[in-house]
Amino acid sequence: MTQDQLKRKVAEASLEYIKGYSVLGIGTGSTVNHLIDCLADIKHDIEATVSSSVNSTERLKKLGIPVLDLNEVGTLDIYLDGADEINPHKQLIKGGGAALTREKIIAAASRKFICIADDSKCVDVLGKFPLPVEVIPMARSYVARELVKLGGQPVYREHCVTDNGGHILDVHNLSIVDPIALEKAINNIVGVITCGIFAMRPADMVLLATADGVRKID
Numbered sequence: 001m002t003q004d005q006l007k008r009k010v011a012e013a014s015l016e017y018i019k020g021y022s023v024l025g026i027g028t029g030s031t032v033n034h035l036i037d038c039l040a041d042i043k044h045d046i047e048a049t050v051s052s053s054v055n056s057t058e059r060l061k062k063l064g065i066p067v068l069d070l071n072e073v074g075t076l077d078i079y080l081d082g083a084d085e086i087n088p089h090k091q092l093i094k095g096g097g098a099a100l101t102r103e104k105i106i107a108a109a110s111r112k113f114i115c116i117a118d119d120s121k122c123v124d125v126l127g128k129f130p131l132p133v134e135v136i137p138m139a140r141s142y143v144a145r146e147l148v149k150l151g152g153q154p155v156y157r158e159h160c161v162t163d164n165g166g167h168i169l170d171v172h173n174l175s176i177v178d179p180i181a182l183e184k185a186i187n188n189i190v191g192v193i194t195c196g197i198f199a200m201r202p203a204d205m206v207l208l209a210t211a212d213g214v215r216k217i218d
């Protein structure tokens with residue numbers, strides 16, 4: 001089975017877990033794109049969504065699924081999103097699609113965060129995937145120097161402007177043994193909007209597609 005087929009499989013499996021919820025938080029990425037396609041079949045059960053990116057918003061609207069501003073909704077019952085890496089504590093690296101800040105906001109505002117992914121995303125220690133850090137553009141080189149002091153090798157993601165007008169630094173060579181401490185340290189650098197470590201607010205449940213089926217990690 002290809003990685004894309006696994007992504008489809010886990011997206012389909014996640015429909016079971018959104019039954020009964022009429023307002024959904026929706027993430028960003030190719031796994032979530034499969035989920036959005038699946039939502040088309042059950043769109044009459046969905047009152048509205050809150051989306052973490054312009055891309056997901058456009059896909060949802062194209063299917064006739066309403067998208068609301070998070071400020072109108074308040075607390076969400078459920079949020080579904082993918083990940084770039086997942087450790088055994090359901091802590092994540094996210095932001096490969098540059099939507100990390102809005103994703104982190106929706107995750108924080110949600111009672112339950114279900115991460116959907118294929119099993120290639122599982123790691124023991126986070127950090128093999130270069131850590132995305134969203135920055136205010138004028139702070140880019142200052143933040144990069146501070147990230148070097150933390151042991152990383154930041155690389156500017158050229159031609160990428162986030163939905164918030166931010167820039168992305170992808171930080172290589174980090175072995176993230178204490179994800180909460182590093183998340184706090186990076187977020188404390190002046191000019192950082194947020195970093196892609198989701199440890200202070202990890203996923204509550206991970207649905208993982210494997211060649212043998214979808215595994216639930218609660």
Ligand SMILES: O=C(CO)[C@H](O)[C@H](O)COP(=O)(O)O
Nearest residue numbers: 029030031082095096097099
């Ligand atoms: O964090 C993300 C976007 O900012 C995505 O969830 C992450 O990159 C995984 O993407 P995909 O489902 O395409 O593998």
